[in-house]
Amino acid sequence: MVGATEGPAGFQAVRETNLGIVLRTIRTSAPCSRAVVAASTGLTKATVSSLVAELIDRGLVCETGLVNERRVGRPGMMLTINGSTLVALGLEVNVDYLALAALDLLEREVLTRHVAFDARAAGPEECAKQLKTLLLETVADPLLRDRPLLGVSVAIPALVDVSSGTVTNAPNLGWRNFPLQQRLTELLADTPLAGAPVRVDNDANLGAVAEYRGGHLARTMDLVYLTGEVGIGAGVLMNGEPLRGASGFAGEVGHIPLLKDGPACACGQDGCLEALAGLDSILRRAVPDLVPEGPVRGSVVESLVAETVRRAESGDATAVQALEDAGEWLGRAAATLVNLLNPSAIILGGYFVPLSPWLLPSCREAMAAYSFAPNSGNCRIEPSTLGLSAAARGGAMALIDALDTGLLPLPPGSSAA
Amino acid sequence: MVGATEGPAGFQAVRETNLGIVLRTIRTSAPCSRAVVAASTGLTKATVSSLVAELIDRGLVCETGLVNERRVGRPGMMLTINGSTLVALGLEVNVDYLALAALDLLEREVLTRHVAFDARAAGPEECAKQLKTLLLETVADPLLRDRPLLGVSVAIPALVDVSSGTVTNAPNLGWRNFPLQQRLTELLADTPLAGAPVRVDNDANLGAVAEYRGGHLARTMDLVYLTGEVGIGAGVLMNGEPLRGASGFAGEVGHIPLLKDGPACACGQDGCLEALAGLDSILRRAVPDLVPEGPVRGSVVESLVAETVRRAESGDATAVQALEDAGEWLGRAAATLVNLLNPSAIILGGYFVPLSPWLLPSCREAMAAYSFAPNSGNCRIEPSTLGLSAAARGGAMALIDALDTGLLPLPPGSSAA
DNA sequence: TCTATTAGTTTTGTGTTTGAACGAATTGAT
DNA sequence: ATCAATTCGTTCAAACACAAAACTAATAGA
Incomplete structure (x- = not known):
């Protein structure tokens, strides 16, 4: 019933846009002070302070200490993307294997897995269950224990309706019209992964994203x-x-x-x-x-x-x-x-x-x-x-990208015990 | 020095986005009331009222009268795009002619012109002057007298750097690296057209826009x-x-x-x-x-x-x-x-x-x-x-589109004597 | 020690959407 | 005719987010 093409702008929209802008600026400008962020975004120092405070509170950004590069004036408090909290999970379904890549917000590989699996023989339903198992094993790993999740991305060699996460046609897998996103969300409903946003996309698109963000031709x-x-x-x-x-x-x-x-x-x-x-x-x-x-x-x-x-x-x-x-x-x-x-x-x-x-x-x-x-x-x-399972990493990167671009789905509240 | 990729969101941005959303909604929903706009955009009635008031004040929208479709309740005041004030001008430079199309906000042709001109022989500078003449004659026409201008678009069979409006290479015209947008803006500086935004784009792109908005495959x-x-x-x-x-x-x-x-x-x-x-x-x-x-x-x-x-x-x-x-x-x-x-x-x-x-x-x-x-x-x-000079019309339509999409360059104030 | 300079926070102000309440205009039943 | 119900649009106070400027903090250099 809310038939706007792109939601109207309100307070939340402004806030989220600016949070994304600041986050992206911090990512690209490596360690930098609030003042630098303010200067390079056009936002005022006050606004940046407020936005950064929220990003720190959500565990996306952290302060790494003062830096005085032998310049006059008060030294700035350096900011960096916080690589130790949030994790993005990228899955990849291929003809003869499943792959998983867990990336932190600095796009470092926290964990990767690669298991043989005949997705064609197993069929979509069984494959979804296998993905669930893989995800549950992954989040139980000591490396990921208690780290909040940004979301789950699935790369698949298929025609995908991205908005609904439906696999329309996967000739190499022999699947047709399988609502993978919906099914996976259901399967994860009563697990520690409940509520994590699930996205599905074509493997070539996500491979391109991986090259865009991580390859030697980055950006x-x-x-x-x-x-x-x-x-x-x-x-x-x-x-x-x-x-x-x-x-x-x-x-x-x-x-x-x-x-x-x-x-x-x-x-x-x-x-x-x-x-x-x-x-x-x-x-x-x-x-x-x-x-x-x-x-x-x-x-x-x-x-x-x-x-x-x-x-x-x-x-x-x-x-x-x-x-x-x-x-x-x-x-x-x-x-x-x-x-x-x-x-x-x-x-x-x-x-x-x-x-x-x-x-x-x-x-x-x-x-x-x-x-x-x-x-x-x-x-x-x-x-x-990039090595194999580039698409899995690309999917995780796409989730991180959504954050940077201001389309942040919902970075979960972190601190505030 | 304000090196943000996409300007940060502020008050103006929100306002302009929402103005654009409302404008587009009114365009697509033909004659409709404020209440309908509010319902279909998700904005509040109060906000819509405020936005519509501004659009009316700027001459982009007008009220066409009450309508009661035999329904209970107070009848709504119908809103329509105001076709009688603002005009968008689309120019087209081709190998052997210059064309002009003046469109109102309803995308109706107010005026068209087509003059023979050898742009190759004349060269870019002379062509720019010819365009100026054409524009001045046009705005002097009784049909356009005293109607405020949305902007001027130039379609040209060439490689164009859209951001600067520079013709990088036009093999068929024999032009290279001519700053057409800048030059035309200068030439119009002390004329009634001073200050009107000038855009330059490739003719095929603008032809596509014309088909997108006006052809039988519209939208x-x-x-x-x-x-x-x-x-x-x-x-x-x-x-x-x-x-x-x-x-x-x-x-x-x-x-x-x-x-x-x-x-x-x-x-x-x-x-x-x-x-x-x-x-x-x-x-x-x-x-x-x-x-x-x-x-x-x-x-x-x-x-x-x-x-x-x-x-x-x-x-x-x-x-x-x-x-x-x-x-x-x-x-x-x-x-x-x-x-x-x-x-x-x-x-x-x-x-x-x-x-x-x-x-x-x-x-x-x-x-x-x-x-x-x-x-x-x-x-x-x-x-x-679409007939010939589709690109000229497409250019004008692109200007109107920019309004609808919320990227409105600057709809000039209209009333408020 | 004092000044200049830069970083970040606090305070105050402005603009915009929000939400609820209100007035306005019509239909249909009493 | 009158009154309730319904829908449209406006008004007003409140909330929210950014902007601008004053202010505090921390450093280098004279």
Whole structure:
């Protein structure tokens, strides 16, 4: 009944916005005094004092001591993000494993877990229960005991309706229309995690967030993260926000048509990027003697990739040529991304990372050639420096980001015994 | 020195946000009472009264009289957007003409002008002066006399730094790095237009805005507008906001690589969309006997397009085949857009409109075939229903939009003699 | 020791939304 | 006709959050 598109502004809204601004300022300006925050935000010293007091009270910020850098005047009390209280939990559901990353507000890894799990065979309901178990074990860990939770994020290779947290379609998992957020919230109702906000999002989007906040290209506002798993997906961040499209299908870069009358793709068409530079296509051409008939899946993939790397390192012409060819197609796709989106970076994730030494040269060349903007609009293309389960970490980071951006869901009161 | 990313929230911010919310609510809910606005925004009746009073005072809203729909209780005083005071001016600079559209707050055309002008030959400085003349003549018109101005928007086929209003690069005009916004503001300094905010933006983006607000697909939040001029550009609106990319190059759809080793493009590469379905390519194949050597330009284009339509209507096989082929390439490009951006509509503008009867069938077919999402993610592709100078109107609409969205630049005080 | 300088708090003021109460205008029943 | 019920809009005091300026605190340097 309250049909406003974006809630009207009231007192609370102002307060929350400014709390977020101060929090973000403190994060970016590392240790800094209230006076610095006031100067760099435009708020008055008095207001900043009030806001900082509240942030300290909620356990988000702490004072680290005076600092006099040999300057005239009273030394300021330094402020830092408080890394020792709140924790954000990021989960990742993938075809053959579940991952969890617990990050503190400084985005340090407090805890990570990685368990084998066949989400396809188990089905969504069983998977949700498994996630619950994983979460309960995690919060019982001595490292997290009694630390309040910011929320839970779930990354999943699927089409997700973010507003409701529903998995609309997950082809690789064989799920359709499963209300994961709702189900998980229900399952956590009578546990220590009751009330913690649960979010669900696409894994490529959250991978992009991880690169945005944690990678070596951190704080790049316009970037594309390419997942190199069985399929090729893209997480697109434009102006720091994920690009979702009208119905959540945005970023299906794996199936853009690159070659008329090209090789058949699993999607039913021909000449898709995935059919030209997808993992399956690469492996079939790079290590033709080892790839079995039918779709390649599961742990076999890892060993085949490893073998591809081994042969390429030893100069095997077939493997090298296959990788260089794939790199060229990847470069043409990257040029398409550059021409349409003009990102400042394209990051190769997943299995593209170990293969990047052989993919990148031809990829960069093709990207430069087919970009309209001079110098590809200054777009760099590089392998991800984040390890596996980047999406889990990205999810946790997205929660922290929501805090910084002033959309803080609800930082729980901390002190005030 | 006030280095906040987004200004902190204060009183003014709250007030302006809420003014915008109320204004938008009144616009969308047509004639409605204060009580309805309060209910649908979540604001208090008292607050709404105060906000509406200010909007009326500024000439943005007016009361249209009581209405009792045979319901119990005191009848409400109906509110409507006031179309008779403020006017937004949209200018358009193109290769061979200047256009102007004056819109009132109801987005009705108060006045339009269209004058021939060779912006390439004249150069930017002379063009700015010409725009000044056009503006001064316009505001002197009896239809606009004494009506306060919301602002001036300039649409231009160029790379634009929107924040500073600088034309970075306009290949078709031969301009580079011209501070159009600054220059025009200076030129208007000692005229009746002094102080009016001036904005500059890319023509495709503003064309997209025009479709968003005024076309038959109005209020489609995620759409792509394809300009079919000499080049093919895309104005992309995602979630109602223009997509610009890191350096403003986003939307260069004309040069995405669609065919390996395809025909040469003016950009230096081969197989670009523009080389396959650009106007030049279409005309050369459709009416090969009439197209001269070298680039086709100026008014010749119009007559060649007209002749193409004539022949296609009469069933000329060469012309029809050329259009169908181009339509297929356009469809493959559209599929790429669908896969990457998942818009809910792609709109063909410019010269694509008269050619669309022959382009669209093959275009739709290819788009459906090469889209990953089922049914192309429900994306429609249709010709624009807006006439020429859509970008000029889009610019004016963008100014009005800024008001509605709460980013109101500064609605000038009106009454209070 | 005194002054200048910077940090942070306290105090006072201003602007905006809020909530409840009130007056206004209409319908429908008595 | 009169009165209750209902809905619309305004008024007024209160609460809230930021702004501005005065004030206290802590340091360096003369």
